[in-house]
Amino acid sequence: LIYCYRKPKTKRAKRFLEKREPKLNENTKNAMLIKGGNANLTVAEVLKDIYAVKKPFAVLYKRKNITRPFEDQTSLEFFSKKSDCSLFLFGSHNKKRPNNLIIGRMFDYHVLDMIELGIEKFVSLKEIKNSKCPEGTKPMLIFAGDAFDVNEEYRRLKSLLIDFFRGPTVPSIRLAGLEYVLHFTAVDGKIYMRSYKVLLKKSGCKIPRIELEEMGPSLDLVMRRTHLASDDLYKLSLKQPKGLKPKKKKNISHDVFGTTYGRIHMQKQDLSKLQTRKVKGLKKRPAEKSAEDGGTTPKKSKSA
Amino acid sequence: MAAVRVEVVLAAAEEQEAEKRRSITVEKELELEYDLGNLLAVDRNPPPAAALRGAGPRREALLRALARDNTQLLTVSQLWELPAERAGGAGGPLVAQLPEPTFRLPREKPPPKPRPPTRWEQFARLKGIRRKKKTSLVWDEQAKEWRRRWGYRRAGGDPSRAWLAEVPAGADPEEDQFARLRREKRERVARNELNRLRNLARAHRAGRAVPAAPLHPTGHQDRDELRRVARVARTSTASLGRFQPRLPKEPAEPPSRSGGKKRRFEPLLGNLAAERSRQLELLRDMGSKKPVLDITRAVNKQLRQEEAEAAAANKGKKQSKRGKRGRRQQRPGRSGKKSG
Numbered sequence: 007l008i009y010c011y012r013k014p015k016t017k018r019a020k021r022f023l024e025k026r027e028p029k030l031n032e033n034t035k036n037a038m039l040i041k042g043g044n045a046n047l048t049v050a051e052v053l054k055d056i057y058a059v060k061k062p063f064a065v066l067y068k069r070k071n072i073t074r075p076f077e078d079q080t081s082l083e084f085f086s087k088k089s090d091c092s093l094f095l096f097g098s099h100n101k102k103r104p105n106n107l108i109i110g111r112m113f114d115y116h117v118l119d120m121i122e123l124g125i126e127k128f129v130s131l132k133e134i135k136n137s138k139c140p141e142g143t144k145p146m147l148i149f150a151g152d153a154f155d156v157n158e159e160y161r162r163l164k165s166l167l168i169d170f171f172r173g174p175t176v177p178s179i180r181l182a183g184l185e186y187v188l189h190f191t192a193v194d195g196k197i198y199m200r201s202y203k204v205l206l207k208k209s210g211c212k213i214p215r216i217e218l219e220e221m222g223p224s225l226d227l228v229m230r231r232t233h234l235a236s237d238d239l240y241k242l243s244l245k246q247p248k249g250l251k252p253k254k255k256k257n258i259s260h261d262v263f264g265t266t267y268g269r270i271h272m273q274k275q276d277l278s279k280l281q282t283r284k285v286k287g288l289k290k291r292p293a294e295k296s297a298e299d300g301g302t303t304p305k306k307s308k309s310a
Numbered sequence: 311m312a313a314v315r316v317e318v319v320l321a322a323a324e325e326q327e328a329e330k331r332r333s334i335t336v337e338k339e340l341e342l343e344y345d346l347g348n349l350l351a352v353d354r355n356p357p358p359a360a361a362l363r364g365a366g367p368r369r370e371a372l373l374r375a376l377a378r379d380n381t382q383l384l385t386v387s388q389l390w391e392l393p394a395e396r397a398g399g400a401g402g403p404l405v406a407q408l409p410e411p412t413f414r415l416p417r418e419k420p421p422p423k424p425r426p427p428t429r430w431e432q433f434a435r436l437k438g439i440r441r442k443k444k445t446s447l448v449w450d451e452q453a454k455e456w457r458r459r460w461g462y463r464r465a466g467g468d469p470s471r472a473w474l475a476e477v478p479a480g481a482d483p484e485e486d487q488f489a490r491l492r493r494e495k496r497e498r499v500a501r502n503e504l505n506r507l508r509n510l511a512r513a514h515r516a517g518r519a520v521p522a523a524p525l526h527p528t529g530h531q532d533r534d535e536l537r538r539v540a541r542v543a544r545t546s547t548a549s550l551g552r553f554q555p556r557l558p559k560e561p562a563e564p565p566s567r568s569g570g571k572k573r574r575f576e577p578l579l580g581n582l583a584a585e586r587s588r589q590l591e592l593l594r595d596m597g598s599k600k601p602v603l604d605i606t607r608a609v610n611k612q613l614r615q616e617e618a619e620a621a622a623a624n625k626g627k628k629q630s631k632r633g634k635r636g637r638r639q640q641r642p643g644r645s646g647k648k649s650g
Binding site: 011027028029030032033035092111112113114115118144145146147148149150151152154155164165168169172175176177178179180181182184187189191193194198200202204209210211213214215216217218220240242243244245246247 | 326327329330331333334347348349350351352353354355356357359362363370373374376377378380381382384385386389390394397403404405406407408411413414415416417418419420421422507510
């Protein structure tokens with residue numbers, strides 16, 4: 007807004023631009039779901055289901071867009087700039103790469119990471135007939151499998167998936183609303199994504215037993231190509247501004263037992279003018295008071 | 311007999327308890343890692359690969375069991391242990407306070423950079439001028455009511471309906487005063503816009519004054535940066551860029567090898583006339599009575615520096631009463647200062 011050559015003339019335009027400018031605490035990331043030139047029914051269904059999970063922080067484009075993200079990223083960057091989305095999911099299908107899904111994120115409207123995944127099996131929301139969670143529930147994310155730590159590409163994929171599905175960052179959450187779980191397992195070169203609804207069942211004691219009911223979209227994915235950001239670009243994107251660090255309160259310390267100690271720095275006191283207990287014998291008589299030089303009687307204050 | 315029965319009963323009760331406990335405890339080789347700010351749990355245990363290989367409902371059941379165990383650990387042992395309170399009074403829902411997310415995720419956009427101060431802001435900081443809080447309504451004598459300071463129905467009356475424009479003292483009597491007022495307003499608006507654009511250009515230029523850093527990765531490069539980097543790339547060949555092909559419209563002149571930074575010495579027996587004129591100028595400057603140092607400029611510079619230091623030092627302390635007037639009274643020697 008500060009660097010605008012054309013200043014906004016209405017308050018609405020100003021609010022629109024302020025929402026999009028870089029901030030200390032950022033907005034929740036929006037996702038754009040795009041169909042490629044030859045997207046088939048499976049891919050279209052996947053995009054629709056993910057849109058249902060990510061509403062209202064997602065935009066589903068209805069028309070097919072003929073682009074190849076791995077060759078040319080300008081069209082994706084243009085869409086990102088127009089709709090202010092920093093996450094994207096691009097679906098396409100051809101003989102060489104059937105049921106292809108490219109998941110990626112942007113930094114400063116330029117592509118940061120892109121990972122191509124192939125869909126081997128897909129069970130949509132419609133096929134599983136049971137009651138679903140309300141829209142916009144913040145999901146719990148669980149990653150199982152050591153591949154998510156050992157392999158660099160899987161590590162980036164984990165970071166991408168967390169970024170994609172985590173939803174808005176909230177300071178507090180209603181405990182009864184923790185009902186949606188997304189579980190990712192990396193086994194044997196495949197990634198299984200399952201969504202469950204959480205039910206609490208009675209166990210013998212006070213602590214309930216969790217039971218899961220399969221609910222949402224479930225995908226079997228296999229990793230194909232990747233386009234990961236270089237290390238320095240990734241480090242640049244991770245940089246947080248200094249304003250976000252909590253300010254340390256000075257002169258406060260805690261000890262092992264939990265007691266809080268505070269320090270007060272006193273200025274030098276004139277001991278001759280200290281207020282002590284009233285001793286009648288030392289009380290000044292009126293004659294002596296007038297003889298003093300500009301002596302202002304100090305205010306009577308309670309001694310410590 | 312009775313003692314044996316009691317023991318049997320106790321053992322049965324204990325087994326029942328253990329059975330109940332088993333339904334809610336989860337055994338894991340490696341502990342899960344939690345990031346409660348993101349409602350995230352990471353399980354590092356290698357899943358049973360052989361069992362999961364066979365397709366079909368068995369795999370689903372295994373995956374569901376794994377998910378159930380992990381969810382049990384995440385919700386019951388972590389999320390429900392967070393400090394919770396009843397939002398909105400006694401009957402409201404139970405709400406847990408989530409900690410800050412610890413998993414580092416890349417930002418959407420780079421962090422905002424503070425913009426450099428404008429010319430007025432620099433001047434105000436130098437002089438110690440602070441913003442006066444103005445009231446939003448002003449008393450209008452003519453209309454006898456409180457009106458806005460500017461905008462719709464402002465205090466001074468509608469300027470487009472002003473029917474009288476006095477001819478100022480030394481002006482030409484034939485001149486059209488209304489036209490003059492309109493022209494002056496247009497000039498003021500244009501000057502304001504020009505200054506705003508100049509401040510903007512200065513801010514833009516200052517933002518990219520990082521010559522040593524390599525090319526910014528995300529493409530906000532401007533012409534000068536690209537030209538500089540292209541020059542560096544061209545001269546990084548074995549023959550220092552002398553045989554590099556040029557693009558059709560690129561200028562053909564080779565850049566100076568030193569880049570204009572190091573000292574250049576003229577050749578010893580070059581331009582005799584230039585050398586002669588230089589020596590004569592030097593003699594002239596030495597012989598003239600006028601001092602090379604401009605005293606007034608130096609003194610003004612020094613005074614401005616002192617004022618800036620004083621303003622910076624007093625910035626923390628309270629200055630509301632003293633301000634511009636107080637400091638002006640303190641320095642009677644300054645000339646040429648008119649009250650605003």
